[in-house]
Amino acid sequence: EPEVTQTPSHQVTQMGQEVILRCVPISNHLYFYWYRQILGQKVEFLVSFYNNEISEKSEIFDDQFSVERPDGSNFTLKIRSTKLEDSAMYFCASSETRAGYTFGSGTRLTVV
Amino acid sequence: AQRVTQPEKLLSVFKGAPVELKCNYSYSGSPELFWYVQYSRQRLQLLLRHISRESIKGFTADLNKGETSFHLKKPFAQEEDSAMYYCALSQGAQKLVFGQGTRLTINP
Numbered sequence: 001e002p003e004v005t006q007t008p009s010h011q012v013t014q015m016g017q018e019v020i021l022r023c024v025p026i027s028n029h030l031y032f033y034w035y036r037q038i039l040g041q042k043v044e045f046l047v048s049f050y051n052n053e054i055s056e057k058s059e060i061f062d063d064q065f066s067v068e069r070p071d072g073s074n075f076t077l078k079i080r081s082t083k084l085e086d087s088a089m090y091f092c093a094s095s096e097t098r099a100g101y102t103f104g105s106g107t108r109l110t111v112v
Numbered sequence: 113a114q115r116v117t118q119p120e121k122l123l124s125v126f127k128g129a130p131v132e133l134k135c136n137y138s139y140s141g142s143p144e145l146f147w148y149v150q151y152s153r154q155r156l157q158l159l160l161r162h163i164s165r166e167s168i169k170g171f172t173a174d175l176n177k178g179e180t181s182f183h184l185k186k187p188f189a190q191e192e193d194s195a196m197y198y199c200a201l202s203q204g205a206q207k208l209v210f211g212q213g214t215r216l217t218i219n220p
């Protein structure tokens with residue numbers, strides 16, 4: 001069964017540093033997403049991406065965040081200057097229209 | 113505003129007992145409702161969605177538009193059902209709005 005792959009599985013970074021979280025969506029999917037889950041809280045939508053541009057973003061997704069699809073397979077989330085409150089599990093997902101999402105296994109980001 | 117409410121953070125039942133995980137939603141249009149499951153240290157997996165009306169691993173969920181609910185049910189719980197369960201709402205291939213999740217524990 002096709003999978004969404006995320007790397008790394010765990011990233012530790014110092015406050016103020018830039019991090020890039022990587023995702024390889026399912027190859028024939030057209031919609032890509034990032035979600036995050038702060039420990040003990042609900043899964044929250046960050047951003048959706050379609051046709052090489054952001055289609056929707058939440059209020060969490062401020063200027064510190066950016067997404068990119070640098071080539072035909074990768075989908076990245078960059079946090080420019082990490083804060084302690086960015087510590088969370090970050091999930092990438094991809095979907096076909098109305099077919100349900102497939103999530104990656106997540107990247108645990110720890111900001112120290 | 114779209115909102116999904118799962119009133120129970122924790123639910124514990126004995127093996128073989130019926131299970132019902134509650135989910136209520138608020139949405140002004142025609143939503144798509146999903147249940148996702150997250151087993152220990154694993155990824156979020158789609159369990160079922162209301163448009164397919166299927167039963168996965170013995171679980172079913174019926175969309176009740178009058179009560180704006182999408183409760184997840186299983187007649188006989190098994191130990192391997194222990195996991196986090198998330199109800200979610202979407203419109204088309206747009207963002208998912210998740211509930212807080214319910215941690216289901218099946219006692220032997």
